[in-house]
Amino acid sequence: GENVEQHPSTLSVQEGDSAVIKCTYSDSASNYFPWYKQELGKRPQLIIDIRSNVGEKKDQRIAVTLNKTAKHFSLHITETQPEDSAVYFCALRPLSYDMRFGAGTRLTVKP
Amino acid sequence: SQTIHQWPATLVQPVGSPLSLECTVEGTSNPNLYWYRQAAGRGLQLLFYSVGIGQISSEVPQNLSASRPQDRQFILSSKKLLLSDSGFYLCAWSVGGGDGPQHFGDGTRLSIL
Numbered sequence: 086g087e088n089v090e091q092h093p094s095t096l097s098v099q100e101g102d103s104a105v106i107k108c109t110y111s112d113s114a115s116n117y118f119p120w121y122k123q124e125l126g127k128r129p130q131l132i133i134d135i136r137s138n139v140g141e142k143k144d145q146r147i148a149v150t151l152n153k154t155a156k157h158f159s160l161h162i163t164e165t166q167p168e169d170s171a172v173y174f175c176a177l178r179p180l181s182y183d184m185r186f187g188a189g190t191r192l193t194v195k196p
Numbered sequence: 197s198q199t200i201h202q203w204p205a206t207l208v209q210p211v212g213s214p215l216s217l218e219c220t221v222e223g224t225s226n227p228n229l230y231w232y233r234q235a236a237g238r239g240l241q242l243l244f245y246s247v248g249i250g251q252i253s254s255e256v257p258q259n260l261s262a263s264r265p266q267d268r269q270f271i272l273s274s275k276k277l278l279l280s281d282s283g284f285y286l287c288a289w290s291v292g293g294g295d296g297p298q299h300f301g302d303g304t305r306l307s308i309l
Contacts, residue, residue, distance in 0.1 A: 117295075117296075117297075119297045119298075126305075127302075127303075128286060128300040128301060128302050128303050129240070129286070129300050130300070131297045131299070134297055174239065174240065176298075183242075183245070184230075184242075184290075184298050186239055186240045187239065188238075188239040189238075189239050
């Protein structure tokens with residue numbers, strides 16, 4: 086199946102700094118790219134998503150960029166806060182019923 | 197609005213015992229349904245998905261099985277649990293036809309003793 090490579094696996098930033106997480110993929114048929122946030126012991130929750138006909142999408146402090154030619158997409162969090170600390174998963178949909186997830190990035194925001 | 201219910205929230209079972217986890221979705225018809233397992237500190241492993249009643253696709257061969265007896269009900273089962281079955285089990289749904297994200301239930305934390 087489709088492989089999704091997610092980097093870095095862990096990321097530690099100071100409060101107020103920006104955080105960037107990147108995912109790369111190989112299947113050019115993928116057309117939908119969501120990002121999930123999972124707090125400790127909780128379920129993954131959708132925080133932002135982007136479709137293949139859009140290059141960038143922003144929602145307050147969170148933005149996602151997509152480069153279909155290079156086959157990578159990134160999550161950008163600006164002005165990070167301690168409550169942003171969580172594990173973040175990228176995902177993509179190679180087929181209509183299927184979703185493939187990255188291995189996750191553990192983000193720690195130090196106050 | 198749509199909601200997904202998953203139970204139980206936690207479960208402690210001895211090795212060799214059976215398992216039944218249930219997931220139901222409200223507020224939508226003919227959803228795609230999924231079972232994932234997440235080991236501690238790890239990513240999401242897709243176990244089963246279903247695009248309709250009685251239609252189950254397995255991603256990983258193991259001692260688990262899934263059934264979809266009703267449109268919005270998805271059950272994960274095992275006849276004999278192994279130690280390696282411990283983990284966090286998540287049910288998810290998405291709109292039938294596949295457009296849009298998957299939405300997760302609160303999960304079941306399964307510990308095998």
